[in-house]
Amino acid sequence: MRCFGCVARLCWGGALGLSVFPCVALSLVSPWVWRSFWGCSLVLLYGVVADSIVVSFTPLRIVSGLLVFGDRVVYCGDHGFVEGFIDRFGGELVDYSGYTVLPGFLDPHLHLGSLAAWDRIVDLSGVDSIEELLSIVKKVLLREKRASWIVGRGWDHMRFKEKRLPTIRDLEQLDTDKPVFLIRVCGHIAVANKAALEKLGRELENIDWDNGLLYEDSVAFLWKKALEEIGLEPKSYVDALEKLYRYGIVGIGWMSASLDEVIVYHGIEAIKPHTKIYLEPNSFVEWIRYGLPRNTMNIHGLKIILDGSLGAHTAYLSKPYNDKPGTYGKLNMDVEELEKYLLMVKEKEFHIAIHAIGDKALDIVLQLYSRHGLIGERIEHASLVRNDQIKLLVDLRPRIALQPGFILSDTWLVERIGWNRLAWAYRIASLSKIAKVGFSSDAPVEPLDPWRNIYAAITRGEYEGLDIAATMEEKIDLLTALHLHTKGSAETLYYNDKGKLEPGYSADYIVVDRNPLEISDPRELLKIRIVETRVAGRKVYS
Ligand SMILES: [Zn+2]
CATH class of the missing domain: 2.30.40.10 (Urease, subunit C, domain 1)
Structure with missing residues (x-):
């Protein structure tokens, strides 16, 4: 036999x-x-x-x-x-x-660890006011008396009737000694109460202590601390895989994973989807010390979050935000440091995936890829692309993980970037002609459902009456959208035999x-x- x-x-x-x-x-x-x-x-x-x-x-x-x-x-x-x-x-x-x-669908950019943790945290998506947010958390505090932390995720202040970010003063009304840590839908901003802030070292940057607001890497830092406390069990990963399969997702690109998460994932007894893992920087540096070849334990490369999100005014733009003059967004890493990582990845024969939502962040990625002759590497999001960047994209033929679902969620897009820049947003038709484009959810930032992505890509907010519907030249047809969520997504994950x-x-x-x-x-x-x-x-x- x-x-x-x-x-x-x-x-x-x-x-x-x-x-x-x-x-x-x-x-x-x-x-x-x-x-x-x-x-x-x-x-x-x-x-x-x-x-x-x-x-x-x-x-x-x-x-x-x-x-x-x-x-x-x-x-x-x-x-x-x-x-x-x-x-x-x-x-x-x-x-x-x-x-x-x-x-089957492939999703080349999602966060499996966060997805697995989802059932252990408070779902704040769809909340319409700070008042409602507080009332949800109050109920959880009453119900979960033994919980050591209260972690929530999914709020979007652009939906709030107060039209502002929640602050530490709002959280004081909860009247609790437990750490409360509530992350915005994009994962780039969070609000924390006094007990949660005490878990952070004063040397950390990107924290507005007066208002209890955390930005970028400080959000990731506190998230890791909270996860250590609430504990992430193998069963949570099994449940997360069930969610993927319920949506027909057969292959994933797991972004910003930590080595601890990867170890739990490999320990579970379940049929796993085809998996390629891009580690967060600290885990990546640790991993390459072992000198094992790429794709050992499905570890494929490094993920860098170069800028933030449009919702949080932290995506790095070449011109200021329309609704916050003088603010350009920000880089989470300077160019020299990014280049150091890029050279490390190249030398060790791994791959890199760089998050670049703003057009200025994309400039930096394109210049570096071009300078080091990196053809076909990954770019995450590329939410704003200027016409002059198209030429460089043609030469570099990057793999781009796009999230059409953002079109439906960013209802405030014109407020942020103005009408003049709207034509640069979510250029699905243009990019899919010149690069290897794959559709992804970025879950749990957006819902996992691939049909939502496909729908968003072929309608561009037309049925929701969104301003971006004025850019119908970037709409694609159904067959192309289905292709981009199957074969296209497989190619962004470097698979030639899937999709x-x-x-x-x-x-x-x-x-x-x-x-x-x-x-x-x-x-x-x-x-x-x-x-x-x-x-x-x-x-x-x-
Ligand atoms: Zn992401």
């Missing part, structure tokens, strides 16, 4: 990327040999039939049958062939009649209750239900 398995694996290596050879090779294997593979639980064979199986979105290719062997698709085409093959060689025939099969269901590709697919290609009102996309998710041939959700 072992021996057959080795032969199969050898054949398999040679067969990747070929569309015809694998099924022909399998057809030549006599039934008893084949059944001996099948008897071994390590090797999976099954056929998939459905009215509509989308193999790829660009070019659009639809079939009615798939054969899966091990973790790979080995045949895609006619359902009659698949039925005949299974009939002769054994294996399960999975019939999805009435449903549609699509390649499609062609032979040789990983058997990652989802089954949905409605065919998105037959929907005429884009709002209906948001109602599509995932019926089943498979990662590398194995069922992870149904």
